[in-house]
Amino acid sequence: MAVGTWRRRVLVVEDHALMRSLVADAFAQRGFEISTAPSAVEALRLVDSADPDLLVTDIDLGSRPNGVELATILRERAPHIAVMFLSNLSREAAAAQARDTVEGASFVNKGAIGSVAELVDAAEAVLADRPVEHLSGASGAQGALLRLSPAQRETTRLLAAGLTNAEIARRRGVSVRAVEKSVERVFQALGLTGDDGIAPRVAAATLYTATFGDPEAGL
Structure with missing residues (x-):
């Protein structure tokens, strides 16, 4: 295998099936390896095998744990997983929910993105944040x-x-x-x-x- 050809992995957690499918398809088209879950409970069952580089999760998952709680649990297991929150809340309101809990997380307002491709672009930016410039x-x-x-x-x-x-x-x-x-x-x-x-x-x-x-x- 050529150097650097491994596929980045993303775990998409979204309780709305259509949104989950759209987001997963957008990442797959960009070359990511995808795992999806409708809830935090199911995501926690998948995470060992999924071994994600990036967690993309709604904050409100319709049940507990919510997205912030899920990200907190995963960060305790693997501190370097990148986290992107999806939310209908404003960036400021969403960030307030996770402040001092999920360091370095990114926030995307669902209503503010014009296409799921923009969401993947935002995720690429999160993953490109390197400490060795x-x-x-x-x-x-x-x-x-x-x-x-x-x-x-x-x-x-x-x-x-x-x-x-x-x-x-x-x-x-x-x-x-x-x-x-x-x-x-x-x-x-x-x-x-x-x-x-x-x-x-x-x-x-x-x-x-x-x-x-x-x-x-x-x-």
Whole structure:
């Protein structure tokens, strides 16, 4: 697989079936891998297998947990999941509901978007928010590392710090299988197959450390 060809994953949570379908189709057409759920309860059942880079959720889901509560739970499991809230509330009112709860979340007013394509554009902007601007022009494996989602990059950091899949699973509060799938996607994104005689885990750790420095900082 070519470096950087892995598909970003989005979990769409919306209790209105038509809106859920429209949003999911728009993301799929843009190349995202999609999982959908009509409620927070169903989303929580899916999240280990979905392993999303981005959560797109209405705030009012018609039942509890609501979208803010769902995002809070997911952030506790995987702090680097990007979050976009859909709402009929104004941006200010929606933000007030989630203030000090879901850091860095984006808010989109349903009535203000002209098409679902605009929603995907907004999501692209959320996912493009990178903390390593000085390296944004990198190419090859390093460029692929910088293009990983925050969640994928955190997985790579934990690998580089020497954590096993089981230890990463305990830290993130997800299943070992979910971590295994996430690690596989990281290796695919970085073009690490082991064909050159170097174990992908070792190669990913070396690449992370060369790019970002000590992976154990903050552990």
